[in-house]
Amino acid sequence: MTSTDTTTTAPAFVPGPATPYQGDIARYWNAEARPVNLRLGDVDGLYHHHYGVGAVDHAALGDPQDSAYEKKLIAELHRLESAQTDVLLDHLGDIGREDTLVDAGCGRGGSSVMAHQRFGCKVEGVTLSSAQADFGNRRAKELGIEDHVRARVCNMLDTPFEKGSVAASWNNESSMYVDLDDLFAEHARFLKVGGRYVTITGCWNPKYGQPSKWVSQINAHFECNIHSRREYLRAMADNRLVPQAVVDLTPETLPYWELRATSSLVTGIEEAFIESYRDGSFQYVLIAADRV
Ligand SMILES: C[S@@+](CC[C@H](N)C(=O)[O-])C[C@H]1O[C@@H](n2cnc3c(N)ncnc32)[C@H](O)[C@@H]1O
Ligand SMILES: CC(C)=CCC/C(C)=C/COP(=O)(O)OP(=O)(O)O
Ligand SMILES: [Mg+2]
16 A cells, blocks of 8 residues: 555544534634744744743843844743643653543643653543644654554544543643533543543632633633633532642743743733733632542
């Protein structure tokens, strides 16, 4: 058979979006090509669609007047985004090479690749975007890990994974696109009893009262629907997910945003994140939960 002979393989069945909203989100991510994501990913081939955590290494950045400064700034923002994934992976518990993990809302697959590189396990990513799934599968092939890391076009509320078959799963900045009860019911279905679920997410702070104007601006910018911290905890409790750790990463992510706001790659959403984190209306949170 030649590489162009397709007669023996039927094309995979890809269902259409479950709702018109999901069609909007698929179109959004199919068209997305912001330099702030592609140029950061080009640093080492890990492509993320999430934000960074940790202190800025000012010594590594050097003098802003230096001609190499912009390149160093991009590398530093990317380092902080990969550090965010490391924090998420730190909370997955003991994962073995034989385990399967699910990356729900996997984007271009950066977190999936890092999980495989750390644990040697299989990682199944799902995204609404065929462009993202193709991109992630192409990267996995280039890295020679396509038998362990795979992305597919699939609604994370209705996945093909068997009941109780998954050791751990996560949503890395992807839970603001779905109803949390539906989301956690699906994770609880495919996770093993004793398995681990982790989310890193932006959520509005019930202590503030209602979503602030900044939160509304972020929702409009990304066409998403940010939930409150209370909604996360309630929906987990209702779906056999018992929080083991709730970590407020807001102070850890602010330096990333303050640095990003000085770069040439700004997208215009920086002020909304900085102001809402500062006024306490919005929080960057990690929740790790046991499937009981
Ligand atoms: C902000 S990106 C995060 C990507 C990735 N988790 C990361 O950290 O790089 C949001 C992702 O959620 C996905 N998504 C949104 N709703 C989804 C759904 N119902 N099913 C599957 N993926 C979904 C989008 O396709 C996109 O890949
Ligand atoms: C914390 C919250 C509320 C996140 C919303 C989800 C989202 C769009 C994340 C970043 O994606 P990206 O990396 O594509 O965005 P950008 O282009 O701004 O870097
Ligand atoms: Mg980004």
